[in-house]
Amino acid sequence: MPRRLLVVAPHPDDETIGAHTLMARMRRRGVAVRVVVVTDGAASHPYSVRWPRRRLVAERRRESRRVLRQIGVTASAVTFLDLPDGRLVTQAATARRGLARAVAGRGAALVVAPSHSDDHPDHRVVAACVAMLRQPGLRTLSYPVWPAGQKIAGARHLFLTTQERLAKRRALLTYRTQTGRIADDPQGFAMTRRQIAAFTSAQETFAERRR
Ligand SMILES: [Zn+2]
DSSP, X not given: OOSEEEEEESSTTHHHHHHHHHHHHHHHTTOEXXXXXXXXXXXXXXXXXXXXXXXXHHHHHHHHHHHHHHTTOOGGGEEEEEEXXXXXXXXXXXXXXXXXXXXXXXXSOEEEEEOTTOSSHHHHHHHHHHHTOOOTTOEEEEEOOXXXXXXXTTOEEEEOOHHHHHHHHHHHHHOGGGTXXXXXXXXXXXXXXXXXXXXXXXXXXXXXXXX
């Protein structure tokens, strides 16, 4: 059991997709859990009139905070780096510094972050930044997001109880901006039912990171 867990989310919702149950279990056991959300999430609905950038960014933050508070991760343990969603590659150095600050001087820790092979470019930038963290005793695991429902050879699985699975589904649906609430942007993102089902399957998957 690590003394500290840091969950790195490229966008506000990845923390829940990747590690909701891991975070909940660790909080129950008294482990300090921190979350760093790297981008502002503004790219999910670029053309919504009712949800202009500032409103969308603020709401996405609230969604993450609300879900995390429910599992004992308070707002003070959640950092938003506010980097540009969809264009993180242009701010990779800033992301790297932000993540280095999050692990610096806090003792041995487990870091979970997206995978190098994720389909989303922001996720791959985050994976590369995490791979560059140098801290004695640091252990890193990756979690899959895109494509939803993929199988990872050689990964470890955390198996969810029915109750944990229901809690995770409720948590995921709390991200209403990502699950269909915003209807006035034809290019807007909404998780499909199939994706929601894949993201709330009976297990969370973590792979040892390739360095
Ligand atoms: Zn993401």
